[in-house]
Structures are given as C-alpha cells and as structure tokens.
Amino acid sequence: xxxxxxxxxxxxxxxxxxxxxxxxxxxxxxxxxxxxxxxxxxxxxxxxxxxxxxxxxxxxxxxxxxxxxxxxxxxxxxxxxxxxxxxxxxxxxxxxxxxxxxxxxxxxxxxxxxxxxxxxxxxxxxxxxxxxxxxxxxxxxxxxxxxxxxxxxxxxxxxxxxxxxxxxxxxxxxxxxxxxxxxxxxxxxxxxxxxxx
Numbered sequence: 695x696x697x698x699x700x701x702x703x704x705x706x707x708x709x710x711x712x713x714x715x716x717x718x719x720x721x722x723x724x725x726x727x728x729x730x731x732x733x734x735x736x737x738x739x740x741x742x743x744x745x746x747x748x749x750x751x752x753x754x755x756x757x758x759x760x761x762x763x764x765x766x767x768x769x770x771x772x773x774x775x776x777x778x779x780x781x782x783x784x785x786x787x788x789x790x791x792x793x794x795x796x797x798x799x800x801x802x803x804x805x806x807x808x809x810x811x812x813x814x815x816x817x818x819x820x821x822x823x824x825x826x827x828x829x830x831x832x833x834x835x836x837x838x839x840x841x842x843x844x845x846x847x848x849x850x851x852x853x854x855x856x857x858x859x860x861x862x863x864x865x866x867x868x869x870x871x872x873x874x875x876x877x878x879x880x881x882x883x884x885x886x887x888x889x890x891x
Contacts (some may be wrong), residue, residue: 711721734878738871739829741864745831748869752878754847755884758818759849764885765820765836768793768812774884776876782807782812792825801861801869801889808832830856845889 736750743816764774768791774869783794784886787835796805807827814820815837824832837850857866 699810702835734875735876736871736878738867738874739865741856743853744863745854746867748851748855748870748874749844750849750851750878751875751888752851752882754849754882754885755845756847756889757842757845758847760888761838761849761881761885762814762818762820766791766812766814766886769862771795773875775873776880777873784816794827799869801865802857802859806857820832830857832856845883 734750734752736748736752738746741747746755765846768784768786769781771781772795772864773792780796781793782796783792785792785868788796789873793812795808795810796824797808808829809824809826810822811825812820812822813834818838819836820834821836822832822834831854833852833854835850835852838844839848839850841848853870854872855866856863
C-alpha cells in the first residue's frame with residue numbers, strides 16, 4: 695500500500711474540512727465524539743486504541759422482514775450508500791456471505807478493499823466482520839425488532855472500524871457520521887418503497 699506524503703495528507707484534510715459542516719464536541723475521558731442531535735440517536739466516538747465506534751437506533755418504516763431482506767441483499771449494498779463502492783466478489787456458503795467491496799472515498803485516493811463475512815442473526819439482524827482488505831478492524835451489527843403494530847422496525851446498530859491510513863481518526867469520525875446519516879436516510883426510503891409493493 696502506498697502511503698501519502700505529509701503535504702498530500704495535509705491537502706486532503708484541508709479540502710475535506712472545507713466541505714464539512716457540523717459541531718465537533720469533546721465527550722467524557724478526553725475522547726472526541728460527535729454529538730447526536732437526530733432521532734436516530736447516532737453517536738460516533740474515537741476508540742482509545744484507534745479507530746472509531748458508531749452506535750444508533752434508527753426506526754425504519756417497514757416490517758422487520760422487509761428491513762432484513764434489504765440489509766442482507768449483498769449484491770445491492772452499494773445502493774444503500776452515497777459513497778461510491780462496488781461489489782467485486784460475492785460468495786454465499788452455509789448462510790455466510792463473503793463480500794469483497796471496493797470503496798472509492800474522497801478522503802483517500804484510489805479504492806480501498808473491504809472483505810467481510812456476514813451472517814443473519816437468529817432473532818433478526820445481521821453481523822458483519824472483517825476478513826481482509828485495507829482495514830485494520832471492521833465489525834458491524836444490526837439487531838432488528840418489530841415495534842408498534844409490527845409495521846415498523848426498531849434497530850440497534852453498532853459499527854467499529856479502523857482503516858489502514860494516515861488519515862487521523864477524528865477526521866474518519868466526521869466522515870463516518872455524515873455517511874451513516876445518509877445511509878440511514880437511504881435505507882428508510884428503500885424499505886418504505888419495498889413495503890408499498
């Protein structure tokens with residue numbers, strides 16, 4: 695992997711900051727956090743050992759079965775994000791999906807490779823763990839639960855990610871928050887569309 699020199703890294707950070715808006719606050723124990731002001735309860739924090747942890751509990755306007763089907767539609771994962779990505783390979787064996795994603799992110803030149811294994815949780819949801827690529831850590835969990843008359847899905851979401859990069863964690867945290875806000879909005883829109891079919 696080719697690392698950026700200091701001047702390239704500084705320019706990337708400066709350019710990214712010019713396009714980022716929103717408050718950055720300090721949470722307990724001196725760690726950086728991005729305060730959640732939305733209904734999804736999104737929190738993004740820097741992990742003490744490196745990387746970031748994001749948690750949220752978005753409410754989706756469809757039954758858990760519809761939400762589950764959308765989240766486990768591995769071929770169409772790129773459609774759930776604003777960041778450019780593509781599925782380079784997908785293998786499903788014994789209920790475990792190995793997905794090889796290529797992600798083109800404005801923070802980092804070129805494509806980053808993310809290889810994960812995903813499996814559906816017994817009580818509804820999905821767990822995804824890193825198996826290879828340009829990441830040090832990647833762990834994502836969706837837990838799904840019906841609410842109201844069963845036509846909505848309350849979720850518990852957790853993401854722990856650390857990228858092989860010179861980009862500082864606080865900048866990754868800002869980008870992750872923005873991306874997850876957009877991701878949740880897209881998923882809400884798509885589950886609503888699917889529930890009306």
